[in-house]
Amino acid sequence: MRTIRDRVRHALMFEIVGLAIFTPGSAILLGQPVEHMGVIGIVSATTATLWNFIYNMIFDRILLRWKGTVEKNIMTRLVHTGLFEAGLVTLLIPFIAWYLGISLQEAIVIDLGIVIFYLFYAFSFNFLYDWVFPIALQAKPRMA
Template identity: 50%
Template sequence: MRTRLDRIRHAVLFEIIGLIAIMGVLSQLGFELGHVGAMGVLFSVVATGWNYVYNIGFDKYMLSKLGTLTKTTFVRIVHSIGFEGGLLFLTIPFMAWFLDLSLWDAFVLDIGMVVFYLFYAYIYNLAYDRVFPIPMTLDK
């Protein structure tokens, strides 16, 4: 498994790159950059903590059920869906309140962000695993 420092680097880089990308997209859709940025930073902090906890749990599950940390395409898809699904129900009410949207509009916007992050998470994790391969020793 990955070391604690490697997991922190993974989570922080994921959030920084994702935040920059999503702020650019949402500001182009007419949302005020300051509001989107503040919301994005808050969501990034929450998501960073979730990323850390989720990936530890996911790796432990993989080791116990599959006996390996090697991720197939299917496992990467399941990984991404699980991560984003865990954040979805937390973000909708806050997003509606903070951006002065109806719950439905916040849901639609959040689904759009989830779709973006599903693709982003898959590509990011694939690239991260290639740049920083998983060490052969297990982290305890």
């Protein structure tokens, strides 16, 4: 299992790199002012950081009970990413609609673009993070 310190590093790195890519890219693609997308990005990143910390801890605990390990194959990573994004969308759509002064339906369309970006980003980031910062293998307890 990852330590709290490692989880904090992961969450902060994930959001900082994501925000650096998201803000200018979304402003261009969505035709919104950079300042507006910056606010959307910062609120989204803050929400996502907290959600990321909580979600990953819960996911790993469930995975450890279910499979006996926290190692993730491709299918597990796809499920992990999809469930993370589904929770985040539920948290962010009302804010996006309110802040941009648009309908919930329009916010869903904008958020769909954000989700597509972050699905690919999250998969890539987490794969690389696990490669750069592997989980130390724990010795199995011996039976006496």
